Amino acid sequence: MAHSFAGLAGEFPDVIAEIFELTSTDPEFRRLAEEFEDVTHALAEAESSIEDDAFSNREALQARRDELRETLCAILCDMTGDAQWCDQVPLESPARRSRRSAA
Template identity: 30%
Template sequence: MSHTPHELNEEFPDMIEKMAELKQSDAHFAKLADEYHELNRAVHRAETNVEPTDQFNEEEMRKKRAVLKDEIYRMLTAA
């Protein structure tokens, strides 16, 4: 299996423990992390032509992934 870039553990390597804690204690965070993971895999499959899609759809998936990543980061850094 090829390496999938942009995994959350790579995006936020200094927050791996906090992500694990939030996945257990916060259902909304867990849902966002799952959505991010699924969308990131879909983007990777599109980029590598495993599941090709049109450029517009691929761009929309990337934008949604960025929004999810921003929300996840906000939750990770909230006091």
């Protein structure tokens, strides 16, 4: 599936250029961004469903979307150093890591 990353750009409008740079240069970021787009799309479909099992599916999708968003915020924090993204990653989060020190 081709990804436009429109949902990701909408979620992080201040760093659109960085998102497109990372999706073209960082395979792990691209994988996470694609999954974020897929989960966001699936969540939108689940939210419009009238099926009985849609509620539990929405909860699981929302939890995964939140995890992905936290990880993406951590990567954007490492790339930009901007507190806007850094502050959205709890200190105890497994997503908090320094990619710069590994480079």
